[in-house]
Amino acid sequence: MSFPFHIANTDGAARTCVLVTPRGDIRTPAFMPVGTAGTVKALTVDQVAETGADILLGNTYHLMLRPTAERVKRLGGLHRFMRWDKPILTDSGGFQVMSLDAISKVTEEAVTFKSHLDGSRHVLSPERSMQIQADLLGSDIVMQLDQCVSWPAEESAARAAMELSIRWGARSKAAFGTRDAQALFGIQQGSTYEHLRRESSERLQETGFDGYALGGLAVGEGHAAMCEVLDYAPAMLPPDRPRYLMGVGKPIDLVEAVARGVDMFDCVLPTRSGRHGQAWTWAGALNLKNARFAEDDAPLDATIPCPASRDYSKAYLHHLVRADEILGQVLLSWHNLAFFQALMSAMRAAIAEGRFEAFRKDFHAGLAR
Numbered sequence: 001m002s003f004p005f006h007i008a009n010t011d012g013a014a015r016t017c018v019l020v021t022p023r024g025d026i027r028t029p030a031f032m033p034v035g036t037a038g039t040v041k042a043l044t045v046d047q048v049a050e051t052g053a054d055i056l057l058g059n060t061y062h063l064m065l066r067p068t069a070e071r072v073k074r075l076g077g078l079h080r081f082m083r084w085d086k087p088i089l090t091d092s093g094g095f096q097v098m099s100l101d102a103i104s105k106v107t108e109e110a111v112t113f114k115s116h117l118d119g120s121r122h123v124l125s126p127e128r129s130m131q132i133q134a135d136l137l138g139s140d141i142v143m144q145l146d147q148c149v150s151w152p153a154e155e156s157a158a159r160a161a162m163e164l165s166i167r168w169g170a171r172s173k174a175a176f177g178t179r180d181a182q183a184l185f186g187i188q189q190g191s192t193y194e195h196l197r198r199e200s201s202e203r204l205q206e207t208g209f210d211g212y213a214l215g216g217l218a219v220g221e222g223h224a225a226m227c228e229v230l231d232y233a234p235a236m237l238p239p240d241r242p243r244y245l246m247g248v249g250k251p252i253d254l255v256e257a258v259a260r261g262v263d264m265f266d267c268v269l270p271t272r273s274g275r276h277g278q279a280w281t282w283a284g285a286l287n288l289k290n291a292r293f294a295e296d297d298a299p300l301d302a303t304i305p306c307p308a309s310r311d312y313s314k315a316y317l318h319h320l321v322r323a324d325e326i327l328g329q330v331l332l333s334w335h336n337l338a339f340f341q342a343l344m345s346a347m348r349a350a351i352a353e354g355r356f357e358a359f360r361k362d363f364h365a366g367l368a369r
Contacts, residue, residue, distance in 0.1 A: 001210045002183040005242060011356040013235070013261040016348045019211075019242055021140050022181050023079070023087045026054045028242065028263040029347050031254065031340045032089060033270070037062045038072070038082045041271045042326075042333040045084045051306060051334070052341035055087040057266045058139060060132050061096040064122070065115050069136035077138035089141035089266075090133045092172075093124050094148055094165075094187070094215070095247065106147060108164070126171035134182055143213065144172035146187040151221040158191035158216075165189045165215075166203045173207055183210035185244060188237065191216050192229055201236035211242035214262070218247040227256050234261040251280060251343055255363050258347050259356070270340050274333030277321040281339065282366045286314075288332065293318040306338035 004020040019026040033040045033048055036059040040048050048056060058078055063069055075081050078088055093111070096104075104113035110125035129145040146165035149157055169186050176184045186209035190196030204212060214233055217226050226248070234243050234257075244264035245257050254265055270280065279286045279300050286293075286300075296314040304310060308331040320328030350359035 001241065002179060002181070003210065005211075005240065007240070009352045009354075011351045011354050012259065014258050014347070014351045014356045015261065015263070016351045017242070017263055021087045021183075023085060023140055024054060026087060026264075027348060029254070029258045029344050029351075030054055030264050031344050032057045032264065032266040033337055034059075034266055034268045035082065035084075035088075036268070037066070038078065040333075040337070042275065042330045043271070043337070045082060047334055048084075048337065049086065051338040052345060053086075053337070055089060055140075056084060058088050058090045058137060059093075060090050060129060060137070061093040061124075063090075063137060064093070064124075064132050065117055069132040073136040073138075077136075079138060087140040088137075089185075090137055090139035090143065091246070092129045092133065092143040092145040092187075094143075094146040106164070108167075111145075126168045127175040130172055130175040134176060134179070140182055141211070142176060142182060142184050144169040144184065144186050144209070146189060146215055148189065148216050148219065149191055150219045151191065151216075151225075153191045155191075155193055155196070158189070158193055158196055161191075161216075162189040162196050162200045166200065166207075169204060169209075170207050173209065185209055185211040185213050185242075187213045187215040187246070188233065189216050190233075192221060192225055194229075194232055197229070197233045198236055201233075205238060209241070211244060212237040213244040213246050215246050217245065218249050218253075218267075223250075223253060223256075226253065227260070230257055230260040230262065251340070252363075252367065254340075254343065255347065255360055258351075259360055270336035271333040274331075274336045275329045277328070277332065278336075279317070279332050279339075280336050282363075283369060284367050288314065288317050288321045288328075290318075300335050301339065301342075304335070304338050304342050306335060308332070308334035309338050 006018045009016045017028045033056045126145040133142040145168045147161040149161045186204040188200045245262045277289045293314040301309045350356045
């Protein structure tokens with residue numbers, strides 16, 4: 001493995017680990033803020049770092065179109081370009097293959113698609129994805145190119161996508177080669193079919209990757225169905241490698257996935273919610289547009305060491321949201337990321353102290369109040 005991976009504590013299937021990279025340690029369970037176009041929306045990288053994030057995610061598809069991966073390379077790579085000196089994981093572009101299927105065509109060789117910006121034609125192969133992520137953007141963790149299917153999926157379609165992802169995974173690894181300062185993760189596919197997930201896991205391990213992701217979830221199946229897959233899918237992956245659940249999710253999703261052995265997560269939810277007037281808390285999501293906050297002088301959460309959580313009243317945030325002030329979007333996005341990191345920190349502490357199941361029950365009770 002390119003990066004040392006140390007399992008520090010276990011509590012049932014939940015675990016705390018450290019992934020050691022040249023740009024810093026990644027403490028797990030870890031939540032990666034999403035920096036789609038080289039920015040975590042509405043926030044500076046200093047604000048993101050202050051929330052406690054060890055790593056963030058960049059998007060291959062969007063960066064290859066604008067400003068182009070070649071330009072990012074000329075300007076010193078993605079870390080220098082966006083002033084983030086900690087680790088970066090880049091997705092492969094595979095999710096956009098699914099979400100933009102109306103303007104894309106998948107063949108054995110590659111994905112051909114039209115840019116959503118100007119209609120220009122582009123080809124993304126496993127080899128090109130590796131070049132963009134590893135050589136041009138310079139990400140620390142590179143994801144294989146895969147094909148994801150939305151839910152519900154017929155078994156034949158899920159199998160075809162899984163098998164193509166296996167072949168693309170082997171091509172991705174061959175193009176990636178051997179690197180000391182970068183890691184390559186494979187992606188388990190198979191939709192909600194247990195036998196396809198198992199076959200995907202076995203064949204990915206034959207190829208061999210530095211870490212393994214669970215793909216094809218959070219694509220419409222809902223929380224209960226996702227948890228049913230997570231009851232078996234993480235355990236199919238090597239225990240001595242990081243397990244990354246892609247595109248997830250709500251706080252309840254994170255808690256339940258950690259309970260089932262997942263280490264890493266990413267999602268646009270914290271900043272997307274913040275831009276729409278929603279704050280995530282231990283009691284669930286609060287809609288700051290609601291009139292009941294108009295004279296609420298309490299902060300969102302005085303225990304979180306983030307100015308947005310601690311120093312501004314809900315009444316003021318309500319005013320900013322109702323007045324459509326940009327500052328409201330900034331503060332709520334900042335708070336939401338800080339809350340997600342506080343949640344991860346609380347789970348790490350609970351696992352280390354052997355009380356994760358009690359934490360999990362208390363978390364559910366808090367949501368039920």
